[in-house]
Each structure stands twice: as structure tokens, then as C-alpha cells.
Amino acid sequence: MTDLLTMMGIVKEFPGVRALDGVDLDVRAGEVHCLLGQNGAGKSTLIRVLTGAHQPDAGMIRINDEPVQLNSPTAAIQRGIAAIYQELDLVPDLTVAENIFLGHEPSRYGFSRTHEANTKARAILQGLGHAEIPTHRTVGSLPAAGQQVVSMARALSRDARLIVMDEPSAVLDPEEVSNLFRVIRGLTDRGVAVVYISHRLEEIREIGDRVTVLKDGATVATGLDARQTPTKELIQLMTGRSIEYVFPPRTEVSAAAPVVLEVVDLSRPGEFAGIGFEVRAGEILGLAGLVGSGRSEVLETVYGARRAATGFVRVDGAVLRPGRVQAAVKAGVGLAPEERKSQALLLDEAVFKNITVSTLGRFASSGFLNNRAERDAASKLAVALDVRPAGVDQPVRNLSGGNQQKVVLARWLLRDCRVLLLDEPTRGVDVGARSEIYALIRELASNGVAIVLVSSEVPEVLGLSDRVVVLREGRAVHTGPAQEIDEHQVLDLVMEGSAR
């Protein structure tokens, strides 16, 4: 089989950083080529070079054996290269059909043009196995999975021959991931090549054909067989070490440990109803459920960012004033939200400032900030979470997406909370840092913090928590020790009644 794309010796420098240091990648028509690497390894930079957003400082790109210059995103699109990012670049207020043909609308005008666009859009969606998506609906009203399909349809409408997907599964339910994989297989059957980026290594075997691994801006392995290469070997290649991908041992939570968080009969119409649980000091409680099951809404209500219609929350025996974040914070409740990046970073400030920003009180005495103590505390966490590049003085803006995630998480781990609510703590985080994050969360619990964890990765919820609450459509359908239920049982519970 000939290569559709060959990238050779690609170099890209930013001031002070050589983000790509001679990367090679070759992709064949009709294959799913997985691109792996730790946070900061250079994956996004390589993709930006491929999609014409960055110009390489050195190296060669060939498409169908012909040398090409991808001087702009338009040039890349004309060469049949499209990318689907996690932050989808769709226009929410335009319809599905308008988004699919944005920038290259069918040429006739007036009613017939809309009609033609709808008809063509329907045909493309049908080809992707998603004829049910209404072409006249606004994109903003579709769930994340539907929006992703529209993004793919847009790529196809431009005759893309190579589609890059940057962590497409991160925002999807297990069922939606199976759908996505079906769509990807449909694309490759038609000869389209897919470059697939994910930090979920178990997916690689399921959807990948071949694998390229980047480390520190260079290719360390390319063309590996996705099904035959053991996960252990991939981790070794990515990190340069072997990581036992295990969860920290649970420490027995004594029945005498005080109940720190009590949630009683909490409801919000349309979101969740009758939710109740207790979390003791030292305990990690996991909330499992599909996107839309009410997981994040429950956390936000406990935090006071949403006001409960019924029920109440008690911390250390005292009822929190409903709908008041300040009251929750005062009682020692912290929430590390799902959308950490957009919510919380001071992009031009140094890494250490970003880590310590909500704990400055701890480093102040007689009105002066103890800069050294502040930097030391931040450095310790940055090292533990393997924030790259190392050093806490650079602006956060220069960090890769995953490293930015780690910085905000570090901020929450540094706070002295009584109750820590963690929403998707490892989203976008590489395999090396995941184990460290798990260990830090367990350590916080051992120090007496009550922790509530939300994650769409069921193995993570089961592996890290002491007890789990399974939510379906806003109701708790199961509560019990994490060790007494397995992944399949959880999936059966969350999907009961849906077409599985």
C-alpha cells in the first residue's frame, strides 16, 4: 500500500522551545493511524503543521508522493486534510447543513440553495450512518456526539482524504464511542485515512491499525501494529519508563470516621431527583453515569453553583446555604470543574502563580508573601504531576493542553479542603501523570478529606473510589462498595432501557 502522507524530519521551534525536533510520520489511505505521546510531546504542534496552521522550520511533507507546502489552513483543506478538534469549530447558531457547507456552499441561490444544501447534507450524514440528525436544526442544540458527526460530515463535504481527530472520545459516553468507531470504520472502508489521538490506550487496540509514538518532539517508534503491540511497550516508549498502571491501594475507612459531607434528597427538576449520599473523612465516593445523567450537575449543586429545588447539603454537620458558592467554600468545599482550562487559567502568569492563586493566604505572614514557600509548594506539585517543560516560572500559555490541565488540578490539590469535588480529573492527561494524580487523590483522602469523584471512565471510578453511586437519568440506581461491582455491571446499569 502506498503512503497517502509522508512527513519527514519536521522541526518546529517556539522561542526557547524546540517543540518538534525531526518528526517522521507516514499515513496510508484507509488506515487508522494512532498518534501517541505524553502531554507536551508535540502531537498538537505536529497536527498544526499538517493542517497548515503552523509553518515548520525544517522538514518535508509529501502527499501521494508529491512534495507539498501547506502554507495555510486553506492549502491543507485543498490537499484533502481536515482536522476535528475537541473544541469543535462549528457555529452553534447555524443549522447542521449550513455548518457542513460553511465556506463552500452549493452554488445556487435562494430557496433552492437551502434545499440543495439540506439534501446533500442528508446524504453525507446518511453515509456516516447518522441519518437521524436533522439538517435544519441548529448545531448548538445537538449533543457533543452529534456535533462531532457534523464536523466529520463537514470534512467529507470537502472531500477530505485524511481526517485528524484530536481526542474525539474524551467527551463521549461508551455507547457514543462505539458509534464513533463505527463511523471511523465506515470512513476507512472508503479509503479515508484517520490520524487518531487519544490518551486512552485501551482504545488504540480497538480502533487503531498502526501507531506512531512521539517523545520530547521526536518520533521514537513508527508504524507499530496497533493490535499486536502490548500496552506496556507503548507506555515504555511514551514515557521512557515502565509504569504499573494501577490504582493506589484503598485504606480501610473506619466506620467511626466522621461523616464530613451529607447530601440529602437533592433535586433539580429536569436534571436530577432524590439524590442522597454520605462521604466520610478519608473516603472517595465515585459518581458513575453517562453524559447527561446529572453527574456534574450534582457536584455543582453541592458546591452551590446551582440551587437545589429540594433537599440540602451538610458539611461537618452544618447545613450549607443553598445556591451560595461562598458558603460552600467557607465550609471547606472545593470543586475542580470539568472545563478546567477555560474556567480557571491566568494564561500570562507563571505556572507557580497559577497553582497557588487560591491558597495565597497560606504563604502570607504580616502582610508579606513568602515567595519561596509559595514556589516550593507549587514546584513540589508540578514535579509530582510531571508538568512539562519542567520549571514553574514560564507562562502557562506556553504549555500544552494536558499540562495546562495538570496545573489547574494542582491548584485544587494544594487547597486545604474538607470536601473535594473532582469532575473528570484526568481528562486530557497522559498515562504517566494519571498514576500520580490517583496517588495524590488517595493521599488527600488519607489525610482526612472527603472526596467525590466524577469520571466518564468507568475503570477510573471503580479503581479509585471506595464506594460508587451509579446515576441514570438523574436518579441513583445503585449505591455500594466499588469492589463489589464491575465495569460491565455499571455499563448495564447506566444504559438500561437504552438501545445497547
Ligand SMILES: Nc1ncnc2c1ncn2[C@@H]1O[C@H](COP(=O)(O)OP(=O)(O)OP(=O)(O)O)[C@@H](O)[C@H]1O
Ligand atoms: N505557542 C507556543 N509557544 C511556546 N511553546 C509552545 C507553544 N505551543 C506549544 N509549545 C510547547 O511545545 C511542546 C509541544 O506541545 P504540544 O501542544 O504539541 O504537545 P501535545 O503532545 O499536543 O500535548 P497534550 O497531550 O498535552 O495536548 C510543549 O513543550 C509546549 O510547551
